[in-house]
Amino acid sequence: MTDKRLSEAARPMPEQITYANLLFLAVWVSILIMFITYFIYVTGIMEPHVPMEAVLQNWNLSVHDYLHNTDSPHGLGWLRLLNTGDYLNYVGLAILALITILCYLVLLPGYIRRKDRIYALICVLEVLVLSVAASGILGAGGH
Amino acid sequence: MCGVLTMVEVFLRRVRFLLAWVLGLALSHPQAAFAVHDVTRAESAHAWWFWPIILFFFCFVLGVIAVLAGVGGGVLFVPLVSGFFPFHIDFVRGAGLMVALAGALAAGPGLLRRNLASLRLALPVSLVASACSIGGAMLGLYLSRLNPNLIQVCLGATIFGISLLLLFSKNTDKPVVNKQDAIGLALGISGVYRDQATKELVEWKTHRTLFGLILFIFIGVLAGMFGLGAGWANVPVLNLVMGVPLKISVATSKFLLSITDTSAAWIYVNNGCVIPLMAIPSIVGLMFGSLVGVRLLAVAKPKFIRYMVIGVLMFSGLKALDKGLGLRILG
Numbered sequence: 001m002t003d004k005r006l007s008e009a010a011r012p013m014p015e016q017i018t019y020a021n022l023l024f025l026a027v028w029v030s031i032l033i034m035f036i037t038y039f040i041y042v043t044g045i046m047e048p049h050v051p052m053e054a055v056l057q058n059w060n061l062s063v064h065d066y067l068h069n070t071d072s073p074h075g076l077g078w079l080r081l082l083n084t085g086d087y088l089n090y091v092g093l094a095i096l097a098l099i100t101i102l103c104y105l106v107l108l109p110g111y112i113r114r115k116d117r118i119y120a121l122i123c124v125l126e127v128l129v130l131s132v133a134a135s136g137i138l139g140a141g142g143h
Numbered sequence: 144m145c146g147v148l149t150m151v152e153v154f155l156r157r158v159r160f161l162l163a164w165v166l167g168l169a170l171s172h173p174q175a176a177f178a179v180h181d182v183t184r185a186e187s188a189h190a191w192w193f194w195p196i197i198l199f200f201f202c203f204v205l206g207v208i209a210v211l212a213g214v215g216g217g218v219l220f221v222p223l224v225s226g227f228f229p230f231h232i233d234f235v236r237g238a239g240l241m242v243a244l245a246g247a248l249a250a251g252p253g254l255l256r257r258n259l260a261s262l263r264l265a266l267p268v269s270l271v272a273s274a275c276s277i278g279g280a281m282l283g284l285y286l287s288r289l290n291p292n293l294i295q296v297c298l299g300a301t302i303f304g305i306s307l308l309l310l311f312s313k314n315t316d317k318p319v320v321n322k323q324d325a326i327g328l329a330l331g332i333s334g335v336y337r338d339q340a341t342k343e344l345v346e347w348k349t350h351r352t353l354f355g356l357i358l359f360i361f362i363g364v365l366a367g368m369f370g371l372g373a374g375w376a377n378v379p380v381l382n383l384v385m386g387v388p389l390k391i392s393v394a395t396s397k398f399l400l401s402i403t404d405t406s407a408a409w410i411y412v413n414n415g416c417v418i419p420l421m422a423i424p425s426i427v428g429l430m431f432g433s434l435v436g437v438r439l440l441a442v443a444k445p446k447f448i449r450y451m452v453i454g455v456l457m458f459s460g461l462k463a464l465d466k467g468l469g470l471r472i473l474g
Contacts, residue, residue, distance in 0.1 A: 006344040009335040012258040020255035023401075027248045031430065038423045042192070052191035055420050063233040064288055067415045074415045089419035090412070096245055097412065100405045107262070118330060122266045126402070129274050133409040138277060 015110035019103045026099040034092035046085035055086075075136035101130045191420070198228070199424035202242070206432020207439065209246075212452035213393075214309070215400060216429045217243030217372030219452070222302045222459035225295070226466065230421060232294055233287055236370030237416030238425045240280075240408040243372030245426045246433060247400035259394035261334050264349070264387060268395075269402035271356050272363035272373070276403050279367025280410035286368075295467030298369050303460030305375045306453050312379050320350045320386040327352035327385075336391060347388050355385040367407035372400050 012020075040046050050070040058066045067074055073081060081087035104127050111120040132138060202220065209216045221239040225232045254260035287294045323333065333348035349355070358380045366373040377396035381387040387395070411417060458473075465473045 003344070006335050006346070010258060010337050010344055012255065013262075016255050016258070016262055020252040023248060023255070024252035027245070027252075031245075031427070034423050034427065038419070038427075041419060042195075052420070055418060056189075056191055056194075059234055059418055059421065060229050060231050062231055062288065062291060063237075063284070063414060063416050066231070066234075066418075072415055075413050078412075086419050089423055090417075093241060093412065093417060093419075093422070096241070096248060097405055097408050099248065100402055116331075119263075119266060122270055126266070126270050126273065129270065129277070130402075130406055130409070133273075133277050133406040134413075136409075136413040138281060138410060138413075 013110060015107050018106050022103055022106060023099060026095055026102075030092045030095040030099075033095065034089065037088045037092060041085040041089055044085065046083070046088060048086035049081050049084040050086055098134065101127055101134070104130075194228070195420060195424040198224075198421055199428040202425045202428030203432040203435075206246075206429040206434075207436040208432075208448060208452060209429070210433050210436025211439065211448040213449065214452060215243050215372035215374040215397075216246045216433070217370060217404075218302075218305060218375050218456070220425065220429070221370050222298065222456070222463055224425075225298070226459050226462040230418075232291055232298070233284070233416045234418050234421065236283065237408075237411035237414075238418070238422040239370035240372075240404050240411055241417060241422050242425050242429050243370070243400055244404040244408050245430055247372070247397055247404060249430060249433070250397045251401050254394040254398050257394075258334075258336060259390060260398035261332075261387075261391055261395050263330070263332050263334060264381070264391070265395050265399050265402070267330055267332070268356065268359050268381075269399050271359045272366070272399065272403040273406040275360045275363025276367030276407040277410055279364035280370075280407040281367075282364070283368035283370075284410070284414055284416070292467040292469065294369075295463050297467075299460045299463030299465070299467055301365060301369060301371075301460075302456055302463060306456035306460060308375060308379065309449070309453050309456070312383070314378065314382045314389050314392070317345065317347075317388045318382065318386040320348050322350065323348040324350050324352050326356075334391070336388070338390070345388060347386075347391060349385040349387060351384050351386070355380055358384060363403060366400075366403050367410065370407070370411065372404060374400060 041048060050072060054070050058069050061069065066072065078087050078090050082091065104123050108120060108123045108127075111117075111123060201224075202216075205216060205219050205223070209219055217239045220242050221235055224230065224239070225235040228235070230238075251260070255262075283294060286297070327333070327349040330352070332352060333346070335344055335346050337343070338345050358376075362373045362376045362380065365371065365376070374396050377399055378389075378392050381392035381396060382389050462473050465471065
């Protein structure tokens with residue numbers, strides 16, 4: 001390969017930069033949200049679903065016993081409790097765990113445009129894998 | 144000007160010494176630093192804010208150490224917090240995955256912009272690892288429900304194995320790949336990067352791609368099962384097995400974690416294994432620690448810290464084994 005072509009090859013594709021920018025924004029937004037929601041939680045501005053004392057008394061138990069003793073939800077049940085101080089913190093956590101799906105959707109058009117079918121398919125499969133994991137279908141029904 | 148520089152140098156040396164002392168104390172025996180061990184039996188004696196504060200500072204120190212030692216936060220967080228804090232291992236693994244995920248996501252933008260994390264390499268590998276980490280997370284939760292000691296023993300053996308891997312693996316800067324294999328070629332897993340040290344453009348390609356992908360099945364399972372992140376395994380497989388240059392391996396590994404850990408993290412979140420009271424201070428503490436660690440990297444002695452971390456991992460692996468087998472030799 002010539003030096004010019006090598007230099008071009010060393011440059012990231014435009015979608016990669018969009019991926020990076022989106023990731024950067026999402027990470028700092030989620031950290032900021034975590035700060036705010038944790039402050040709301042610990043200062044008691046919003047009543048928690050599980051009182052602090054109950055958390056302390058049960059966090060040495062298995063998750064099965066913890067959920068049972070504290071009447072906490074599993075699966076996507078936390079969505080219904082976003083009006084409580086403790087589960088409000090899940091907003092920041094969920095952004096962290098959702099951003100990759102969004103980033104993959106950003107990559108997909110680039111691969112389709114380049115007719116890179118294998119990588120377009122990999123993107124679609126990854127979005128499916130992450131979406132299934134996030135959906136709560138898998139392994140969240142045992143409590 | 145010269146005097147100011149000398150003062151700064153002396154100050155940094157003192158800070159480094161103090162930090163090494165505190166870190167050594169905190170990590171080699173966290174009970175000594177926080178008197179945690181005795182308190183675990185009477186955690187209700189403390190106000191609710193005691194543990195989040197301790198956890199924040201503990202994770203801050205872990206964040207500094209992790210960067211200096213070149214390991215992910217999760218691999219230190221899970222064995223140490225499960226060994227010395229009063230939380231059940233289910234919640235430690237849930238928080239550990241969120242910690243590893245946050246660290247990987249924070250590092251991602253820089254690695255992608257500089258084209259050090261290769262998407263052509265990361266995408267196929269992460270598909271395998273993330274799908275398998277879901278299985279690992281489900282298996283881990285099932286085993287934990289069956290008998291938590293089973294997970295402690297497996298975790299102890301894995302952590303001890305990781306410490307040996309870190310001790311003995313000799314990564315290669317630029318492995319020689321004479322001929323790319325068929326799968327690597329079909330997927331187009333190759334690239335070019337600019338070596339900042341020599342300013343030269345380096346071309347790379349993979350070999351043994353299928354074997355590498357098979358190994359990522361196990362890496363995914365282990366990452367999900369123990370909530371460890373998996374940088375400790377990603378780098379040797381990418382570098383030593385698949386022949387990817389070390390810089391690309393390290394960067395791609397960190398980026399990979401942001402995908403692998405996402406799928407496993409959702410399994411833990413949806414199973415109720417993430418308690419905000421302990422997870423948020425852990426994530427924030429470790430991220431701030433990582434930022435400080437990056438700044439200290441220029442003045443620290445990473446080799447010494449790396450050996451210290453290997454020692455700590457060995458000890459925490461043995462501690463988890465001791466706890467899981469019910470021997471109670473290590474307290």
